[in-house]
Amino acid sequence: xxxxxxxxxxxxxxxxxxxxxxxxxxxxxxxxxxxxxxxxxxxxxxxxxxxxxxxxxxxxxxxxxxxxxxxxxxxxxxxxxxxxxxxxxxxxxxxxxxxxxxxxxxxxxxxx
Amino acid sequence: xxxxxxxxxxxxxxxxxxxxxxxxxxxxxxxxxxxxxxxxxxxxxxxxxxxxxxxxxxxxxxxxxxxxxxxxxxxxxxxxxxxxxxxxxxxxxxxxxxxxxxxxxxxxxxxxx
Numbered sequence: 400x401x402x403x404x405x406x407x408x409x410x411x412x413x414x415x416x417x418x419x420x421x422x423x424x425x426x427x428x429x430x431x432x433x434x435x436x437x438x439x440x441x442x443x444x445x446x447x448x449x450x451x452x453x454x455x456x457x458x459x460x461x462x463x464x465x466x467x468x469x470x471x472x473x474x475x476x477x478x479x480x481x482x483x484x485x486x487x488x489x490x491x492x493x494x495x496x497x498x499x500x501x502x503x504x505x506x507x508x509x510x511x
Numbered sequence: 512x513x514x515x516x517x518x519x520x521x522x523x524x525x526x527x528x529x530x531x532x533x534x535x536x537x538x539x540x541x542x543x544x545x546x547x548x549x550x551x552x553x554x555x556x557x558x559x560x561x562x563x564x565x566x567x568x569x570x571x572x573x574x575x576x577x578x579x580x581x582x583x584x585x586x587x588x589x590x591x592x593x594x595x596x597x598x599x600x601x602x603x604x605x606x607x608x609x610x611x612x613x614x615x616x617x618x619x620x621x622x623x624x
Contacts, residue, residue, distance in 0.1 A: 442616040489554055497562040499545040500612055505554040
């Protein structure tokens with residue numbers, strides 16, 4: 400069966416520090432992968448998505464970047480975190496049009 | 512482009528009350544429609560889905576019918592429980608389109624005992 404792993408679950412980082420969040424998918428190949436952010440009490444904001452290795456589409460210009468070094472691995476990074484980067488980060492993949500997304504359990508990032 | 516308009520919250524109900532959360536969409540193709548639920552402190556879970564017109568998705572007592580004529584996918588439950596308190600998101604996906612789910616803004620539901 401397919402599973403999605405996201406870590407860490409919780410992260411507290413100082414302003415100006417780097418960030419690396421990792422997401423991996425098991426049990427499938429060539430998935431479409433997505434990074435979303437949810438600010439406190441807000442909706443979902445699509446940050447990046449990828450349809451294949453090395454293919455990254457950015458939805459919103461910002462302090463973050465994404466990479467897909469392997470077929471089932473999607474990484475969200477920042478060189479220098481800002482306070483406004485705080486939020487709940489969710490990774491997701493899609494099996495097909497009729498299946499919708501499967502989300503990871505999320506990473507709660509607090510930048511202090 | 513594709514979009515989803517979802518009933519603004521928050522919604523507060525008493526236990527055993529009837530729930531409706533409205534969702535309408537705009538899409539250039541023939542989308543699949545979804546409802547996701549997010550319990551406090553957790554990620555999103557797929558609640559139900561419908562992939563073509565007149566399909567009814569159902570799960571955990573929740574239902575939604577894909578109405579192409581009104582471009583709607585309203586979520587309903589006949590008798591809510593305290594454990595249904597969560598944020599609900601309506602979403603659509605069009606194959607061959609943007610390759611991503613388009614979400615509504617979410618509706619927070621609180622059910623009081």
